[in-house]
Amino acid sequence: MTDFAAWMQACQARMERVLADCLPAATLAPQRLHEAMRYAVLDGGKRVRPLLALAAGEVTGAAAERVQHAAAAVELIHVYSLVHDDLPAMDDDALRRGKPTVHVEFDEATALLVGDALQSLAFELLASHKLAADAATQLAMVHVLAQASGSRGMAGGQAIDLASVGQPLELTELEFMHIHKTGALIRAAVLLGAHCGILTEAAATSLDRYAKCIGLAFQVVDDILDAEASTATLGKTAGKDAARNKPTYVSLLGAARARELAQELRADAHAALDTLSGSTTRLRQLADFIIERSY
């Protein structure tokens, strides 16, 4: 196993423990809701956003014991968005991370409440653990996550996505959607991890540029995988963008140009890290991982 693969595995195991600890026990009332929250969050996903937070924390000298709770908060926001996106009123999907989606395994009302409660829990985490040098920084972290999650961030991107089904979208409009839908939360993951250490304004600007490139690259690769990989490999329904006539990087640019774009974004992400003085090894490796992944 490479050094990076070992690091990633250790981080994923750490996050599984942290998430299991921060979620209410399934024996606590209301049991069914707590059971469904644990079903949605645990034992699944690559934890890309937590990995980015932990890697960004290495740049600013943050202790992993602090970053892990900020990372968990971002992951909870991500999972809540998946649970709501999978609902019949949205993408109506039955499979996620190789398992039945929450509304299929439980019911729609429970899936709705799972998402709602996971969002609350994300902010509770940011407020109930010592994460940064001072309370003012931690309050700024609440601000970053709230903005990234809301109508000018992830939820807004989802609204633009819904409105775009069957619409002829320009490349700039597609980018605008993804900057909101996936980019905002990836940016929050990087910044929140970095805030747990000593973050200068110059470093924040570089990390922001890195995160923007990675966020777009992530989506470009997602579109390539959705067009080319199988449902079994992805653990979620493949080919659904094309089936719904959804505009993607592949449908707009073709697969070859989309692959080139992903490589350009990887180079830009690496370049953004060159100005930083802390350890950027993990962020570089994560950029490579995000571009080269096959699921």
Next chain:
Amino acid sequence: MTDFAAWMQACQARMERVLADCLPAATLAPQRLHEAMRYAVLDGGKRVRPLLALAAGEVTGAAAERVQHAAAAVELIHVYSLVHDDLPAMDDDALRRGKPTVHVEFDEATALLVGDALQSLAFELLASHKLAADAATQLAMVHVLAQASGSRGMAGGQAIDLASVGQPLELTELEFMHIHKTGALIRAAVLLGAHCGILTEAAATSLDRYAKCIGLAFQVVDDILDAEASTATLGKTAGKDAARNKPTYVSLLGAARARELAQELRADAHAALDTLSGSTTRLRQLADFIIERSY
């Protein structure tokens, strides 16, 4: 107009301005989502939770210019819960505050995202305005609101409520549900308003007791009104608890005993305020208002 009615009207007008200012303009992208968020929040409701926050702020000497943003945050959480509760997968209601519900006026996916984005905006408000003496207190306020909203608070109460339809519930179980479903957020409103001023531990305990009584009284009166008032008076569908065989204080205790209980809770709420040194006039009047209201 009585002095209290004038105060209430001034507070409601203040909250309408604050909420209109904190919601993104309907001209900002994504426009339809922002339009729906404004539709859900503005021009409706008694603003009971903001009134409680502003009244609690008077006890601890907080400036209304600070309390108003904490009050708005609580109201946004309340409104998001109404939007999600009205969805077909939950209570499936077509009328709210005298207007078509959000999923009827817009669509289900938009209503889902409106609720999600309003929750994010609530936490954004707590992090982006100067509300308390220091950042640590403000972070504690984030914690209070997150806990009150989550699976051990409002969302959890909603889950218990859903599970209880058609079930024979004991009085203690009904109370357990309401302490979560409505009580937690009413408690948060009082505490958040108080945190904007100088809040001692003793005062927090008294306010907590007041809030618990008011929260239950609010629900008892809601049940009485649902059983006896008309849809036109309420601005939402009346008689729906009985129609769904939902346990209520009226179905468990009878209307006469429910009315007595509301009066006892009012007396307890007043008694809790007796130990406080600040100005408790508005909190007393609000207790009376909550018990005597007819809509």
